[in-house]
Amino acid sequence: MSQRVFSVILLPTAECNVACTYCFEHKEPHRLPLLLVPLLTRQLLDHIEHEGIEECEIYWQGGEAMIMGPAWFEEAGRIMNEAAAARGRRFTHYLQTNLISYSPAWDEVLRNLFGGSLGTSMDFPNLHRKLFKGGAEAYSALWTKRLREAQAAGHEIGVIAVLHQGSLDAGPEAFYRYYTEELGLTSFQVNTPFPGGPAKAVEAEFDLDKTELAEFLAGLFDIWMERGHASGVSLGPFDSLIHHFTGAPARLPCIWKENCSSQFISVDSKGTVAQCDCWVTSYPETFFGNVFRDIDLTQMLRTSPARREFIERPKHLVEHEDCLECRFLSLCHGGCPVRTYSALGTMLAKDPYCEVYKAVFGRAETHSRALLRRRVPVGSRQ
Numbered sequence: 001m002s003q004r005v006f007s008v009i010l011l012p013t014a015e016c017n018v019a020c021t022y023c024f025e026h027k028e029p030h031r032l033p034l035l036l037v038p039l040l041t042r043q044l045l046d047h048i049e050h051e052g053i054e055e056c057e058i059y060w061q062g063g064e065a066m067i068m069g070p071a072w073f074e075e076a077g078r079i080m081n082e083a084a085a086a087r088g089r090r091f092t093h094y095l096q097t098n099l100i101s102y103s104p105a106w107d108e109v110l111r112n113l114f115g116g117s118l119g120t121s122m123d124f125p126n127l128h129r130k131l132f133k134g135g136a137e138a139y140s141a142l143w144t145k146r147l148r149e150a151q152a153a154g155h156e157i158g159v160i161a162v163l164h165q166g167s168l169d170a171g172p173e174a175f176y177r178y179y180t181e182e183l184g185l186t187s188f189q190v191n192t193p194f195p196g197g198p199a200k201a202v203e204a205e206f207d208l209d210k211t212e213l214a215e216f217l218a219g220l221f222d223i224w225m226e227r228g229h230a231s232g233v234s235l236g237p238f239d240s241l242i243h244h245f246t247g248a249p250a251r252l253p254c255i256w257k258e259n260c261s262s263q264f265i266s267v268d269s270k271g272t273v274a275q276c277d278c279w280v281t282s283y284p285e286t287f288f289g290n291v292f293r294d295i296d297l298t299q300m301l302r303t304s305p306a307r308r309e310f311i312e313r314p315k316h317l318v319e320h321e322d323c324l325e326c327r328f329l330s331l332c333h334g335g336c337p338v339r340t341y342s343a344l345g346t347m348l349a350k351d352p353y354c355e356v357y358k359a360v361f362g363r364a365e366t367h368s369r370a371l372l373r374r375r376v377p378v379g380s381r382q
Contacts, residue, residue, distance in 0.1 A: 007264035189236035245368030261310035
């Protein structure tokens with residue numbers, strides 16, 4: 001049986017309990033009914049069985065996933081896991097949440113279904129994640145309180161930080177200290193921003209200067225290598241890049257997948273299928289189909305005209321962009337299609353962050369060479 005893993009970004013609700021100013025999702029009061037979970041499960045199991053895949057990763061997101069409540073997740077997880085076990089497959093579940101609704105009522109399902117770990121998000125400085133009442137400052141205070149409570153309960157927490165102009169203004173030193181010293185985290189990830197919804201002019205706050213962004217990331221990379229790499233701090237995507245350049249097994253982020261269309265999909269609470277959560281919440285013209293109306297997920301994916309464009313994107317980039325001349329092509333593959341689409345109105349172009357990625361790859365290569373030199377014994381001919 002194939003050792004490949006198929007991933008599904010599953011959005012059980014489009015509702016949310018906060019008011020982030022840069023959110024690209026269309027919010028509506030809809031939730032995935034438990035009555036439809038067996039049908040969704042069967043579609044996913046049929047597909048991975050047909051493809052000879054043993055494991056399916058489920059990334060529960062939203063909206064805000066915790067709106068569904070712990071009892072809903074406990075029952076949904078039971079339905080899915082029992083169905084998978086009966087067919088010799090397995091689901092592995094991951095949770096991404098803003099943490100605002102966390103309480104001890106979640107502890108049991110977090111341990112049993114999610115292995116005692118979860119993902120959340122916080123930016124530095126926080127200017128854009130806001131409560132409906134109280135704004136960004138109140139959000140930061142409540143989020144930090146929930147983080148401490150979840151940590152005290154023994155949960156392992158990874159944090160995603162979305163960069164914005166305020167991050168660049170603060171500088172990589174203050175940025176790194178906030179996550180490692182003030183929050184005491186040993187695992188966090190840096191994401192570059194992108195607009196959602198129809199392609200349009202981006203607000204200045206998120207239309208970051210590429211040179212300034214590259215310098216910030218290079219500086220952050222250096223700080224992490226000096227203080228965190230050897231002491232157990234995981235900082236994505238830098239850690240994955242170090243693994244890649246030193247020959248260790250590396251799981252790179254989705255923006256650099258060879259072709260994301262062959263590795264994951266996203267399904268929303270209504271059963272709509274698209275490439276990822278960015279597409280399924282913002283771009284109806286790119287939908288593949290619906291798992292509750294189409295009887296065969298595998299056939300849907302094979303025949304969808306919208307998905308065909310994703311499949312053909314790498315070939316188009318090699319033929320029409322300068323990607324073939326880039327020594328990092330086998331690592332980047334032209335970058336993220338949704339970042340490209342949101343900025344340019346087409347996915348058939350290379351990622352607008354191309355030059356930023358090159359700078360980060362170059363820094364990773366330099367640090368990796370230094371690591372490898374230190375590993376080779378003096379006098380070795382290798």
